[in-house]
Each structure stands twice: as C-alpha cells, then as structure tokens.
Amino acid sequence: MEYDVYVQTCPTRLVLDRLADKWAVLVLGKLDDKPVRFNQLKREIDGISQKVLSQVLKKLERDGLVSRSVFATVPVTVEYAITPLGRTLALTVTALTRWAEENIEAVLKAQQKYDRSA
Amino acid sequence: MEYDVYVQTCPTRLVLDRLADKWAVLVLGKLDDKPVRFNQLKREIDGISQKVLSQVLKKLERDGLVSRSVFATVPVTVEYAITPLGRTLALTVTALTRWAEENIEAVLKAQQKYDRSA
DNA sequence: AAATATGGTATCCAATGGAAACTTAGGAGA
DNA sequence: TCTCCTAAGTTTCCATTGGATACCATATTT
Incomplete structure (x- = not known):
C-alpha cells in the first residue's frame, strides 16, 4: 500500500x-x-441549512460518491443518488451512525463522570 | 431504538x-x-498541532474513549490508551481510513472528470 | 549557563459554519 | 395582468473554529 x-x-x-x-x-x-x-434531504436531515446541504452535495458529487439528475419539470426536480463507489463507503459510514446510536448512553455516562471529577 | x-x-x-x-x-x-x-502521537500524526492534539485528546477522554495516565518521571510522561469502549469504535473508524486508502484513486479520477466537465 | 526534552497553554489571525434573505423560472389563481 | 407559490439553490453577514506560532514549568545534560 x-x-x-x-x-x-x-x-x-x-x-x-x-x-x-x-x-x-x-x-x-x-x-x-x-x-x-x-428539499426532501433538507427535511429529513434535521438542522442542516440549505447552503451547507448544497455545498456537501457538490463535494460528494465531485468525489464521485453521489450523482445529480435534473428533470425539466416545473418547478425543476433535482434528484441525488448514491453511486456504486459511494455505496461501498456507505457501509462504513452507516456503521458509524449505528455505533453512535448504540453507544451514546455509555458516552453520556462517561462525560458525566468526567465532569463530576473536574 | x-x-x-x-x-x-x-x-x-x-x-x-x-x-x-x-x-x-x-x-x-x-x-x-x-x-x-x-509527543509520540504528535510525531506520528503528521500535521497535527499541539493545541489541536491536546483538545482532541481531552474530548476523547471526556467521552470515555481514551484514558490518560501520568507518570512522575523527569520530564513527566503522559500516556494515552484506548478504552474498551473506544476499541469498539476503532473498528469502524479504521474501516474508514482503510476505505480512504483503498479508494483514493477512484476518488481522484472522479474529481478530475468533474473538474474537466466544469 | 545554555540547550534539550516533555506536555502542555496562550495568543493571534484566517478560514469555516450556520441563519436568514435573496434569486431564478415557470405555472396557478384572482 | 399582477401577485403568489414552489424547487433548488446562491449570497450575505456574523460568530465560532482552526491552525501557526510563541510561550511556560521542570529537570537533566553539555
């Protein structure tokens, strides 16, 4: 390597x-x-701003991890999809969010203990 | 959940x-x-500043992911170790760095293609 | 007396982040 | 016709963060 x-x-x-x-x-x-x-992404990812969502999508598209499709509807429809390359990565990043959901209580307990002793 | x-x-x-x-x-x-x-960490993690390393370690310690041990040598020795909780997480984060090392060429190619078409 | 090593903090300035307003384009409704 | 609406962004502004650099205490070596 x-x-x-x-x-x-x-x-x-x-x-x-x-x-x-x-x-x-x-x-x-x-x-x-x-x-x-x-806008569906914006609604589903609670707390993200339009600017940041736009920037993130652009970077992910540049990296070949998501693709962007524009449909000439009125108003215009823009759909984002994951690419094959992005899909291999999604495996590890969802492992990350799963870890967060499974271990948050242990982390919160550790923080409380740390804060008490300080 | x-x-x-x-x-x-x-x-x-x-x-x-x-x-x-x-x-x-x-x-x-x-x-x-x-x-x-x-200081060993500082040397091995190329480009990290002392300030940031110090901050990161403090946060990881607070989250119960690493432990900090001080030895009264001269000069003082401070050793950082991963905790059992941190070890479960390390599995997924090393998967991330491994993904980066294995797929960087595909990403760089995608970026070049994107930049040419723009 | 000066240099070296460790494990940090303090200071400063540039870059990033998010909130909110603005934009573009084409309908729909009054 | 004039106004309003939605989708998908872009722009502007300000506060927070990030990194580079300098500094600190302590003790041994030269």
Missing part, C-alpha cells in the same frame, strides 16, 4: 476530510436507501 | 460531531495499536 493517511501530504487525507464531516455522513446514510430530492 | 442521528436534538449527534473530525479518527486509529505518549 503506497498511501498512508498518517502522512500530511497523502491524498487520502482529502477523503478523510470529506468524511470527517457530520453532514456528509448523514447525507450518504440517507441516499444509501434510495435517491432523494434536495 | 429510541435514538436517531437524523433528529437535530438527539444526543447521538454529539458523538457524530466528535467522530466527524479528521484528527479524532487518526488519534483513535493510532491508539488502537498500543498506548502512545503525547
């Missing part, structure tokens, strides 16, 4: 930067089920 | 925020092998 994320200039750092983004993780998780339109 | 990362106020979002951090992912990956001292 010639790539190593622990080297500053390694291009894999770019990927890590992309994934090390709460919103990208949530978007990929949603698209893993089925293609979704812009 | 009562928790849902897609709800803005769900505490699992806190966990996602923590993991959605390039540096936290790299630190956990390093500590998964063996306990490591502060």
Whole structure:
C-alpha cells in the first residue's frame, strides 16, 4: 500500500476530510436507501441549512460518491443518488451512525463522570 | 431504538460531531495499536498541532474513549490508551481510513472528470 | 549557563459554519 | 395582468473554529 493517511501530504487525507464531516455522513446514510430530492434531504436531515446541504452535495458529487439528475419539470426536480463507489463507503459510514446510536448512553455516562471529577 | 442521528436534538449527534473530525479518527486509529505518549502521537500524526492534539485528546477522554495516565518521571510522561469502549469504535473508524486508502484513486479520477466537465 | 526534552497553554489571525434573505423560472389563481 | 407559490439553490453577514506560532514549568545534560 503506497498511501498512508498518517502522512500530511497523502491524498487520502482529502477523503478523510470529506468524511470527517457530520453532514456528509448523514447525507450518504440517507441516499444509501434510495435517491432523494434536495428539499426532501433538507427535511429529513434535521438542522442542516440549505447552503451547507448544497455545498456537501457538490463535494460528494465531485468525489464521485453521489450523482445529480435534473428533470425539466416545473418547478425543476433535482434528484441525488448514491453511486456504486459511494455505496461501498456507505457501509462504513452507516456503521458509524449505528455505533453512535448504540453507544451514546455509555458516552453520556462517561462525560458525566468526567465532569463530576473536574 | 429510541435514538436517531437524523433528529437535530438527539444526543447521538454529539458523538457524530466528535467522530466527524479528521484528527479524532487518526488519534483513535493510532491508539488502537498500543498506548502512545503525547509527543509520540504528535510525531506520528503528521500535521497535527499541539493545541489541536491536546483538545482532541481531552474530548476523547471526556467521552470515555481514551484514558490518560501520568507518570512522575523527569520530564513527566503522559500516556494515552484506548478504552474498551473506544476499541469498539476503532473498528469502524479504521474501516474508514482503510476505505480512504483503498479508494483514493477512484476518488481522484472522479474529481478530475468533474473538474474537466466544469 | 545554555540547550534539550516533555506536555502542555496562550495568543493571534484566517478560514469555516450556520441563519436568514435573496434569486431564478415557470405555472396557478384572482 | 399582477401577485403568489414552489424547487433548488446562491449570497450575505456574523460568530465560532482552526491552525501557526510563541510561550511556560521542570529537570537533566553539555
């Protein structure tokens, strides 16, 4: 393996930067089920702003992880879908959100203990 | 399951925020092998600053994912180790770094294609 | 006396993030 | 015709964050 994320200039750092983004993780998780339109994503990912959703989708599209399809309806319909490459990644990012849901109580308990002792 | 990362106020979002951090992912990956001292981490995680490393370790400790041990040597020795809880998480975050290393070429190709068409 | 090592904090400035307003384009309704 | 509506963004503004750099305490080595 010639790539190593622990080297500053390694291009894999770019990927890590992309994934090390709460919103990208949530978007990929949603698209893993089925293609979704812009405003539908905005509604389903509670708390994301239009600007950030737009930016995240653009970056994910550039990385070849999601595809963007425009339909000439009125008003225009834009649908985002996960690509085959994105699907391989979605496996690991959904593992991440699942871990969060399964272990949040242990984390919260640890935080309380830490805060009490400080 | 009562928790849902897609709800803005769900505490699992806190966990996602923590993991959605390039540096936290790299630190956990390093500590998964063996306990490591502060400056050793700093050397091995190319490009991280002392301030950020210090902050990340403090947050990971608060979340119960790493433990911190101080030894009264001269100069003082501080060793960071992964906890059992952290170890369960390390499985998924190393999957992430592995994905980055295995798929970076596909991502770079997608980016070039995207940039050419724009 | 000066340099070295450890494990940090403090300070400063640039970059990022989110909230809210604005935009574009084509219907639908009055 | 004039106004309103929706989808899918873009722009603007301000607060927070991020990283680079300098600094600190302590003790040994040169």
